Ligand SMILES: NC(=O)c1ccc[n+]([C@@H]2O[C@H](COP(=O)([O-])OP(=O)(O)OC[C@H]3O[C@@H](n4cnc5c(N)ncnc54)[C@H](O)[C@@H]3O)[C@@H](O)[C@H]2O)c1
């Protein structure tokens with residue numbers, strides 16, 4: 001990729017721009033607030049001016065409620081060959097873009113699973129996405145060249161691409177991102193009117209649990225408004241656990257030893273859940289089988305693998321690319337349900353791909 005336009009130069013847009021600019025991409029910066037674009041440019045994220053002609057990729061990094069509108073406007077102006085957004089929800093923006101008459105062939109909804117409780121370009125860092133999952137939600141109509149541009153952006157940001165359906169993404173982030181945000185806010189809210197003598201004792205535990213409670217409410221109202229059902233589903237399960245834990249504690253308060261089991265149950269289930277949280281370079285879920293494809297450093301290779309897998313009727317659950325030094329891509333690991341692996345292996349072999357163990 002040689003050129004990109006970042007629309008919305010806050011935390012995420014500027015972090016992407018810094019990563020791209022650091023790897024030699026000519027980045028143009030645009031924000032409805034010119035001061036934000038100027039700040040991003042001063043940080044070395046690119047040039048706060050309009051490109052002379054269309055760039056290869058436009059990255060829309062504005063709040064979720066404005067993403068479809070900004071994408072449709074950019075497409076109407078023909079500013080790029082491909083368009084992505086990075087909003088924390090994926091189903092809503094895509095449907096809104098379709099309703100706004102946007103072009104779904106040149107668009108991919110994406111979501112980097114990295115961020116901060118801070119906003120704006122001054123919170124941005126070039127290495128924010130390194131080793132983090134970056135969800136891509138292509139559809140059957142997505143242009144292969146655009147998918148390749150998005151994958152190249154993810155590789156340039158040193159993130160790990162994960163291909164998912166948009167609605168499945170929204171259900172997953174309800175569990176791993178949106179509910180945790182609310183639970184963090186709920187715990188922190190207890191401190192608002194707490195006695196100073198208690199607040200003075202805050203240690204690392206509460207700092208860990210409440211870091212994201214400092215996030216921008218306006219951004220989160222947008223995110224939660226676009227994913228209310230799945231978040232309410234997870235939160236009601238948390239509420240049931242809370243109810244059970246309160247009852248167990250009341251039993252203990254009444255010197256009923258039976259309460260211990262209830263408290264122990266939630267603590268042990270918490271240990272088990274915590275054990276499943278992947279490290280930064282997260283391990284593949286054990287239930288998937290990995291099909292490894294050798295990819296040469298040529299344009300269009302990644303997109304063709306996805307297209308061939310799609311033609312074989314195989315759903316790719318996850319994808320990783322091992323980069324060989326000096327190359328865009330080397331070994332591509334496709335993670336699929338075990339029963340789909342033989343069909344995928346056969347289809348890829350038939351189409352001439354070299355597979356590795
Ligand atoms: N913050 C996170 O942790 C995180 C992580 C992953 C994805 N995201 C997503 O990334 C997007 C940006 O979030 P952020 O944290 O960078 O927010 P931010 O508030 O730091 O930056 C948003 C920027 O967009 C600009 N903007 C708003 N409307 C615009 C428009 N119509 N045209 C041009 N610029 C516009 C604002 O002026 C601001 O500079 C959101 O969609 C969010 O859901 C956020």
Ligand SMILES: O=C(O)C(=O)C[C@]1(C(=O)O)C=C[C@@H](O)C=C1
Pocket residue numbers: 087088112113114115116117176177178212
């Ligand atoms: O680390 C943080 O500050 C975040 O909350 C980042 C986080 C997350 O939940 O992991 C928050 C929202 C985004 O959409 C993606 C990432």
